[in-house]
Amino acid sequence: MNRRSGRRPTRYSSSAIWTPKSISGLQLWLRADLGITIGTGVSAWADQSGTGDANKNVTQAVAGLQPAYSTANAGLNNQPALSFTGSQLLQSGVWASALPQPLTIMVVGRLTTAGKYVCDSINGAVQCGMFDSANTLQVYAGVQRPTLLTSDGTKFVIIAYFNGNASNHYPMAYTSDNYGGIGPGTNGLTGVTVGCYAGGGAFSGSDIAEMAYWNRALTPMEAKSLLNYAGARYALTIGP
Amino acid sequence: MKAITSPDLASLEAIQAKLDAELGYPFEGADIGGGIHAPPEQSRTLRRVDIIKHPSLDQWALPVDQGVAAALAARADAAATATTGGAVKAGGAVLEGWPAPVDVATPLGDALAAADLGPDWDQKAGPVP
Numbered sequence: 001m002n003r004r005s006g007r008r009p010t011r012y013s014s015s016a017i018w019t020p021k022s023i024s025g026l027q028l029w030l031r032a033d034l035g036i037t038i039g040t041g042v043s044a045w046a047d048q049s050g051t052g053d054a055n056k057n058v059t060q061a062v063a064g065l066q067p068a069y070s071t072a073n074a075g076l077n078n079q080p081a082l083s084f085t086g087s088q089l090l091q092s093g094v095w096a097s098a099l100p101q102p103l104t105i106m107v108v109g110r111l112t113t114a115g116k117y118v119c120d121s122i123n124g125a126v127q128c129g130m131f132d133s134a135n136t137l138q139v140y141a142g143v144q145r146p147t148l149l150t151s152d153g154t155k156f157v158i159i160a161y162f163n164g165n166a167s168n169h170y171p172m173a174y175t176s177d178n179y180g181g182i183g184p185g186t187n188g189l190t191g192v193t194v195g196c197y198a199g200g201g202a203f204s205g206s207d208i209a210e211m212a213y214w215n216r217a218l219t220p221m222e223a224k225s226l227l228n229y230a231g232a233r234y235a236l237t238i239g240p
Numbered sequence: 241m242k243a244i245t246s247p248d249l250a251s252l253e254a255i256q257a258k259l260d261a262e263l264g265y266p267f268e269g270a271d272i273g274g275g276i277h278a279p280p281e282q283s284r285t286l287r288r289v290d291i292i293k294h295p296s297l298d299q300w301a302l303p304v305d306q307g308v309a310a311a312l313a314a315r316a317d318a319a320a321t322a323t324t325g326g327a328v329k330a331g332g333a334v335l336e337g338w339p340a341p342v343d344v345a346t347p348l349g350d351a352l353a354a355a356d357l358g359p360d361w362d363q364k365a366g367p368v369p
């Protein structure tokens with residue numbers, strides 16, 4: 001109690017918990033402890049971005065194609081994750097607003113078995129996403145470019161900025177790489193597929209804990225905050 | 241992957257509807273965790289498997305995964321002890337209540353025999369790096 005005024009002192013709490021939602025321009029945010037609906041496996045994984053477009057929720061109405069759900073994935077610091085083992089996929093509807101380049105995608109997960117697409121667009125003829133090629137994540141928006149995992153085995157947090165030949169990425173590191181100035185193509189997206197190629201097949205072998213999409217480039221400071229967030233949450237080792 | 245194949249999509253869809261009803265589809269999902277959840281119309285599980293089309297032939301396949309196989313086995317077991325009249329035969333079991341064969345030349349009994357799909361059924365297509 002303030003002796004002079006008789007009022008209780010104002011309490012300044014620490015700022016709200018930092019999440020990918022703290023970075024402006026967020027278009028899609030999927031995190032495995034939020035918005036999960038279980039059918040046989042996961043029948044819906046709801047977007048938490050706050051844009052209010054229900055077509056951004058990724059869903060699967062067929063039981064045999066639903067990914068399994070783990071409330072505590074031992075390979076991802078006992079955080080929840082969805083398991084894709086070669087024949088599961090989730091897909092959004094067509095977004096109310098398309099997401100052309102420039103755009104940024106962050107994915108956190110773990111490669112578990114040989115597989116292909118971790119994420120893609122919803123149009124097999126206009127792809128935009130990431131796929132696994134023998135434990136080497138690669139980005140693809142019309143042109144194949146490598147995104148090497150530089151540490152932490154098969155666990156990963158990848159922040160990939162898509163903007164033609166001005167693209168870059170943060171492969172488990174605070175230092176970005178620009179693919180030698182040859183970008184992964186110019187495709188954008190109108191929706192998201194998780195776990196396989198947008199046209200069907202080329203399934204992933206991975207556990208996915210979190211995905212986020214922005215409609216712009218992140219600043220180096222924002223990327224660093226994001227890497228720190230993912231590193232702490234999923235016990236990932238982030239390189240220099 | 242094992243599957244029941246047929247050139248007749250309608251009869252496979254009828255089989256699928258029967259199987260799904262017996263397995264309890266469609267059913268509502270259960271929301272867990274925090275955050276915003278998808279509305280029920282998006283998160284409902286509608287069926288066990290999807291019927292797939294041969295990439296080039298006029299042929300369809302109903303995948304027989306563990307859930308479908310269990311439903312087929314349960315139905316065959318039940319039918320084996322039932323007294324039936326005019327029911328459809330499938331793999332030696334009498335499956336009362338199954339949809340009648342659409343094509344006499346391809347009786348449903350034959351169509352219900354699940355077999356491994358050959359590599360020609362591979363759905364992968366398009367510009368996959």
